[in-house]
Amino acid sequence: MSYPIPAKITEQTYEVKKSKFIACASFANSREQAMEQLALIKLQYPDARHHCWAYLLGNPDSPASVAMSDDGEPSGTAGKPILNVLQHKGIGDIMLVVTRYFGGIKLGAGGLVRAYSNSAQQVIEALPIQEQIVLLPLHLLSDFKHEQFIRHLTNQHHGVIDECEYAEMVRIQVSLPDAEIPAFIASCHKVGIQVIQS
Missing domain, CATH: 3.30.230.30 (Impact, N-terminal domain)
Structure with a gap:
């Protein structure tokens, strides 16, 4: 990519x-x-x-x-x-x-x-x-307690935070290099963060 x-x-x-x-x-x-x-x-x-x-x-x-x-x-x-x-x-x-x-x-x-x-x-x-590294978007749904973890994880996987919405839960859109997505999703699932792929 x-x-x-x-x-x-x-x-x-x-x-x-x-x-x-x-x-x-x-x-x-x-x-x-x-x-x-x-x-x-x-x-x-x-x-x-x-x-x-x-x-x-x-x-x-x-x-x-x-x-x-x-x-x-x-x-x-x-x-x-x-x-x-x-x-x-x-x-x-x-x-x-x-x-x-x-x-x-x-x-x-x-x-x-x-x-x-x-x-x-x-x-x-x-x-x-x-x-030029093409970044692909991912939407995450998480408890507030995981927001810092998501920010750290995104950084670790060479991604960027596109937007954050605060309601009953935190909705975060991140963009990541294609090759980093499987490991990122696996880490999210381990702590119970919902991942919605676009």
């Missing part, structure tokens, strides 16, 4: 026939976040002619969403080559923008595809990555 994601924003510049391609790869796990990255890059390079991009959200083996844009370049010459690089790198939750400054020499469709591919490739090669 875990997969590699960008660890930090990384930028690389690539030049071909006086055209400058500035590739920027960053973490994004929603379309909104990806579009925010694009907006920041447009502010950084306001005089650039094109800001072409592609993103891949979620697990790279079965992405939740992918999208791309040629941003005024001939159809299929920018967004698609960038996305193609992303789809072969096995990195999830990634937004990749390639900003182009035109150098006065036309590259032709084939030249553009190569330039955007190479630019995307270079930034991916320089990109530091880290593991």
Whole structure:
């Protein structure tokens, strides 16, 4: 359930026939976040002619969403080559923008595809990555006396407490890495904590 994601924003510049391609790869796990990255890059390079991009959200083996844009370049010459690089790198939750400054020499469709591919490739090669651990939710129903035990147990199993509701009993929602769930549930059952899996 875990997969590699960008660890930090990384930028690389690539030049071909006086055209400058500035590739920027960053973490994004929603379309909104990806579009925010694009907006920041447009502010950084306001005089650039094109800001072409592609993103891949979620697990790279079965992405939740992918999208791309040629941003005024001939159809299929920018967004698609960038996305193609992303789809072969096995990195999830990634937004990749390639900003182009035109150098006065036309590259032709084939030249553009190569330039955007190479630019995307270079930034991916320089990109530091880290593991994204997918957390799964569990709902617990417990006596008040077990609340501290649940908090300690969640921490021990690399999870997080999402929310707590206090009524006659305590309702706690936790999120845990998939691999930790069986041992966590076993510990809860030992002391009589009810576990409701979502």
